[in-house]
Amino acid sequence: MxxxxxxxxxxxxxxxxxxxxxxxxxxxxxxxENIIGYRTDNSPIFERQYLLEMESQQESIKKGEAVFFTSDEIRKKIMNENHLGK
Known part of the structure; x- marks a missing residue:
């Protein structure tokens, strides 16, 4: 079918x-099973899955385990990983 x-x-x-x-x-x-978006590989993001991931990330923040980056650090990382120069 x-x-x-x-x-x-x-x-x-x-x-x-x-x-x-x-x-x-x-x-x-x-x-x-509500799809709320898609990942970069076109796989669906389900609402329930997204909420569970957000809860997990919030727990990491509360426990002090989360790692944060500035916008500049992220930009540099993207530039370096894609060989886009400085």
Whole structure:
């Protein structure tokens, strides 16, 4: 079954559901898989994954484990890694 056929099949099945509990579960699943952006390699960033990463980073900051860089340090790093001169 192709992706488009699968989408149509799922949509038809959802339209035939009248049980609010099941529809709520489907909605929760779709919300948990909400794509909010894409990484540089075009892989999706899911909302739940993003929030977990942000929480992890906040914990690192609270524990004093986070490393911070100035804009100038980042610019120099990018320039050096891409051999763009000074």
């Amino acid at each position: 192709s992706t488009d056929e699968l989408k149509i099949n799922i949509a038809q099945r959802i339209f035939n559901i009248s049980d609010e509990k099941i529809l709520s579960k489907i909605n929760d699943l779709l919300q948990s």
